[in-house]
Amino acid sequence: MITLSNVVKVFKNRFGSFTALDGIDLSIQKGEIFGIIGYSGAGKSTLVRMMNLLETPTSGDVTVGDTNLNSLSSKDLRRARRKIGMVFQHFNLLWSRTVYDNVALPLEIAGVPKSEHAAKVNELLSLVGLSDKADLYPAQLSGGQKQRVGIARALANDPDVLLCDEATSALDPKTTDSILELLKEINRKLSLTVILITHEMHVIEKICDRVAVMESGRVIEMGSVVDIFSNPKTTTTREFISQVAGDEHIDAEFLQNLGQGAILRCTFVGGSASQTMVTSLVREVGVEVNILQGQIKRLKDIAFGTLYVHIPGNVDIEAQAIAYLKKNGVKVDILRGAEGGGQA
Amino acid sequence: MNEFILTYLPNVVKFWDYIVKAIGETSYMVSVSLVLSAVLGIPLGILLVITGRNHLLPMPAFNQILSFFINIFRSIPYIVLIIILIPFSRQLIGTAIGPDAAIISLVVGSAPFVARLVETAIREVNRGVIEAAQSMGASNSQIIFKILIPEALPAIISAVTVNAVALIGFSAMAGVVGAGGLGAMAYNYGFNGFKPDIMFFTTVLLIVLVQVVQMIGDAIARKLDHR
Ligand SMILES: Nc1ncnc2c1ncn2[C@@H]1O[C@H](COP(=O)(O)OP(=O)(O)O)[C@@H](O)[C@H]1O
Ligand SMILES: [Mg+2]
Numbered sequence: 001m002i003t004l005s006n007v008v009k010v011f012k013n014r015f016g017s018f019t020a021l022d023g024i025d026l027s028i029q030k031g032e033i034f035g036i037i038g039y040s041g042a043g044k045s046t047l048v049r050m051m052n053l054l055e056t057p058t059s060g061d062v063t064v065g066d067t068n069l070n071s072l073s074s075k076d077l078r079r080a081r082r083k084i085g086m087v088f089q090h091f092n093l094l095w096s097r098t099v100y101d102n103v104a105l106p107l108e109i110a111g112v113p114k115s116e117h118a119a120k121v122n123e124l125l126s127l128v129g130l131s132d133k134a135d136l137y138p139a140q141l142s143g144g145q146k147q148r149v150g151i152a153r154a155l156a157n158d159p160d161v162l163l164c165d166e167a168t169s170a171l172d173p174k175t176t177d178s179i180l181e182l183l184k185e186i187n188r189k190l191s192l193t194v195i196l197i198t199h200e201m202h203v204i205e206k207i208c209d210r211v212a213v214m215e216s217g218r219v220i221e222m223g224s225v226v227d228i229f230s231n232p233k234t235t236t237t238r239e240f241i242s243q244v245a246g247d248e249h250i251d252a253e254f255l256q257n258l259g260q261g262a263i264l265r266c267t268f269v270g271g272s273a274s275q276t277m278v279t280s281l282v283r284e285v286g287v288e289v290n291i292l293q294g295q296i297k298r299l300k301d302i303a304f305g306t307l308y309v310h311i312p313g314n315v316d317i318e319a320q321a322i323a324y325l326k327k328n329g330v331k332v333d334i335l336r337g338a339e340g341g342g343q344a
Numbered sequence: 345m346n347e348f349i350l351t352y353l354p355n356v357v358k359f360w361d362y363i364v365k366a367i368g369e370t371s372y373m374v375s376v377s378l379v380l381s382a383v384l385g386i387p388l389g390i391l392l393v394i395t396g397r398n399h400l401l402p403m404p405a406f407n408q409i410l411s412f413f414i415n416i417f418r419s420i421p422y423i424v425l426i427i428i429l430i431p432f433s434r435q436l437i438g439t440a441i442g443p444d445a446a447i448i449s450l451v452v453g454s455a456p457f458v459a460r461l462v463e464t465a466i467r468e469v470n471r472g473v474i475e476a477a478q479s480m481g482a483s484n485s486q487i488i489f490k491i492l493i494p495e496a497l498p499a500i501i502s503a504v505t506v507n508a509v510a511l512i513g514f515s516a517m518a519g520v521v522g523a524g525g526l527g528a529m530a531y532n533y534g535f536n537g538f539k540p541d542i543m544f545f546t547t548v549l550l551i552v553l554v555q556v557v558q559m560i561g562d563a564i565a566r567k568l569d570h571r
Contacts (some may be wrong), residue, residue, distance in 0.1 A: 029410065051480055054475060054478060055478060077481075077485060078481035079481060080481075081478075081479060081480065081481035082480065082481045083477070085479075086476065086479035088475075088476060090472055092470065092472035092473045092475065093473070093475040093476075094473055094491065094494070094495055095495070095570050095571050096494045096495050096568070096570060099493070105490065106480040106481075107478070108490065109477070109480050109481060109482045109490070110480075110481065110484055137570040138570075139570055139571050153476075154478075156480075157480070163479075176425065179345070225520055
């Protein structure tokens with residue numbers, strides 16, 4: 001749906017130049033919710049603004065649908081932008097217009113006859129649950145309601161793509177979740193491709209199918225959310241995961257005092273629910289299992305858990321347990337082998 | 345009451361018809377120059393913003409020249425402007441005195457003032473909102489007429505109100521150099537003609553006019569402001 005190939009963006013000013021995007025290659029599938037996560041200044045906003053050419057690339061190509069945006073005349077670009085909705089962190093609503101008129105603005109801009117506005121605006125307001133607020137002004141709404149208006153407005157011209165730049169970053173956690181639910185619902189109902197920029201892993205785990213991690217203008221890691229969670233490759237990614245994974249650190253002294261046996265980190269994805277796995281491991285392999293620490297989280301539509309266990313016994317027992325776990329689709333990392341003890 | 349007026353404002357009664365005429369002249373000068381200065385000043389103010397760096401239509405050289413000329417007109421004292429514009433008035437309307445000639449200098453003097461006030465008003469419009477409109481595929485003219493002007497309207501109304509008050513003051517000054525109106529009345533009859541009651545009364549009228557104009561302007565701006 002969206003393809004960026006070797007996109008570079010250099011900002012120039014009196015003091016010199018700054019490379020905000022340093023060769024981005026990205027391919028976003030139709031109908032997926034694609035997350036882009038990174039710290040402030042990583043280049044996320046610059047990247048998402050490439051996708052409707054609010055920011056023009058210094059070099060490289062940006063393709064949305066089957067049009068290469070760089071090649072369009074300014075008139076055609078304006079037409080193409082109608083099919084790419086955008087939602088902003090600070091909502092960017094017109095305070096001089098009512099909720100209704102804010103949602104109607106894109107229709108006015110696209111030259112849709114006024115007689116067709118009411119049906120479309122009312123449909124969108126009911127989609128975002130604001131039918132009763134049509135005549136209010138944005139100043140009379142809460143942050144979450146403002147963002148709902150922003151989303152309704154972005155959908156006015158039936159776009160194929162929805163770009164969300166930190167759409168939930170100005171909202172409290174509860175409102176964030178309700179907006180994420182709404183985006184998920186829209187994605188499903190309208191089979192819309194959604195691109196979500198965020199610095200919060202919570203947003204990614206909640207609704208994204210795939211994620212790209214950005215740092216210093218580069219994509220440093222990219223893949224399905226499950227893969228990224230179960231097998232992060234960079235420190236930055238691990239830091240983001242730890243935002244939502246709680247404290248994964250296990251006290252070294254505590255491990256020392258555990259005595260003989262293996263210490264394992266088991267990662268469960270999807271089907272293999274951790275509790276039944278432990279029970280059957282004990283029953284079928286006949287080993288003892290001490291659960292040290294564990295948690296299960298729900299990603300968009302898949303369960304994902306990590307469990308730290310201590311299995312007393314020798315190398316044979318360790319090998320049997322690991323073989324059983326692996327056979328059942330559990331990823332196992334050995335933190336300390338059965339023999340020797342002490343070192344991780 | 346009648347007795348009071350006859351005792352303290354004898355000339356006001358005697359010259360009442362003149363005062364009525366002067367009110368008419370002042371209203372005419374102020375309202376026509378208010379409209380003309382808004383018609384000139386508002387587009388200039390918008391141009392000052394959108395031709396600036398990083399805005400809709402960046403034209404740095406044009407922007408600096410425009411800004412320079414606006415500053416020049418703003419720094420010429422009004423009384424000097426009246427004199428400079430005498431030949432121009434003769435060319436344009438055939439005379440350099442009277443209310444119409446005053447309107448020319450009032451417009452030339454206040455349009456740049458309006459332009460600066462409108463510039464500030466337009467600059468206050470949130471950049472994010474402009475960007476949102478661009479992301480919808482809005483053209484520059486749609487952004488000006490659907491975003492910039494409506495969003496800045498209360499501030500533009502306030503700017504026009506400030507200018508109206510300034511115009512009332514300047515029209516009184518123009519009156520002194522032959523444009524008629526309440527200022528001329530105060531000066532010619534009141535000051536030169538030794539009729540202090542006329543000077544007092546016309547001044548009170550000017551004060552009332554300013555208050556009324558300010559009240560109306562504030563009310564409209566408040567009604568339009570949904571922030
Ligand atoms: N118009 C601009 N001119 C100069 N530098 C810019 C401009 N826009 C963004 N940058 C710089 O590019 C970098 C990336 O910015 P941005 O894409 O906004 O990051 P993020 O959204 O990830 O926080 C920042 O260091 C920022 O200062
Ligand atoms: Mg950003």
